[in-house]
Amino acid sequence: MKSIEQLRETWRRDQVFDFVQPTPAFDKAIDTSHGPILYVEDVSVSFDGFKALNNLNLYIDDGELRCIIGPNGAGKTTMMDVITGKTKPDTGSIWFGQRIDLLKRAEHEIARGGIGRKFQKPTIFEALSVFENLELATASNKKVWYTLNHDLSGEQRDRIDEVLQQIGLTEHYQQEAGALSHGQKQWLEIGMLLVQNPRVLLVDEPVAGMTGEEVEHTAQLLTSLAGRHSVIVVEHDMAFVRSIARKVTVLHQGSVLAEGSMDQVQNDPRVIEVYLGE
Ligand SMILES: Nc1ncnc2c1ncn2[C@@H]1O[C@H](COP(=O)(O)OP(=O)(O)O)[C@@H](O)[C@H]1O
Ligand SMILES: [Mg+2]
Secondary structure, three states: OOOHHHHHHHHHHHOOOOOOOOOHHHHHOOOOOOOOOEEEEEEEEEEOOEEEEEEEEEEEOOOOEEEEEOOOOOOHHHHHHHHOOOOOOOEEEEEEOOOEEHHHOOHHHHHHOOEEEEOOOOOOOOOOEHHHHHHHHHOOOOOHHHHOOOOOOHHHHHHHHHHHHHOOOHHHOOOEHHHOOHHHHHHHHHHHHHOOOOOEEEEEOOOOOOOHHHHHHHHHHHHHHEOOEEEEEEOOOHHHHHHHOOEEEEEEOOEEEEEEOHHHHHOOHHHHHHHHOO
16 A cells, blocks of 8 residues: 555646645635636647647636537647646636736646646545545645644534535545545545635546446536536536536637537537537
8 A cells, every 4th residue: 555655746746736725815816806707818729730729718707617518639628728727828818817817827826726627537545534635635735744633623624524515425534535436536536626615626527437326416516516616517428518507618629619508509510510410
């Protein structure tokens, strides 16, 4: 079994998670008085001359749940990479509210500033309990391992209890995370982001490999988060998308091909041609 030190290094290396909570100053500066919480404008990204994103424009409202669909290679993951600061675009701008220019921020600052990202493979600490995983994610400074030996504040404990309820793992809080089902591990990882109270949550293909029941629970979980968080979901499973969809954006060749309700995009001839008709 890996030591805690090794686990920490793995987690850090993947940069899936930053241990620092949103800094209040940053959070206060998020100004959504004129609408969107996220502005992606005319963003282009090239890899060896190939345009993975091509003048992408995307506006996410505060508290909305947005589904992003599109064929393989459409630029969905690259879109998440530019929002989270993993990839810097060649041109364009990305703003978090009206005041924060995300292109001037490093990836870790963006993560700690309130934009959480869940990657496809869960990266939880398998040897620790469900509760301990959430406890670590709550850590308010870089000395995470300090957290395990010290009491959480009442507020932090309440938040963990609330998140346990949301992700449906209250009864499993003492269970070793490695013994959870695939779906439960995915929810735990979402929970580890939620304890940090992100304003925006990016989720890449959350239901891949889940059982039907787990898919249903994930749909409930993500829809319940809207309002308090803005949630951006990239997913291939169209039945799942249909079950949670409000506004849907279809990406194709690095740009928005169509946007609207599920019915609107499903009946759009261009969408049928490039994607749904496959
Ligand atoms: N780091 C990279 N280097 C070179 N090409 C890349 C890189 N990342 C993505 N691409 C290319 O950009 C395109 C868009 O990829 P991606 O954003 O992963 O699409 P999606 O997630 O919609 O399937 C693909 O053609 C992919 O091969
Ligand atoms: Mg992808």
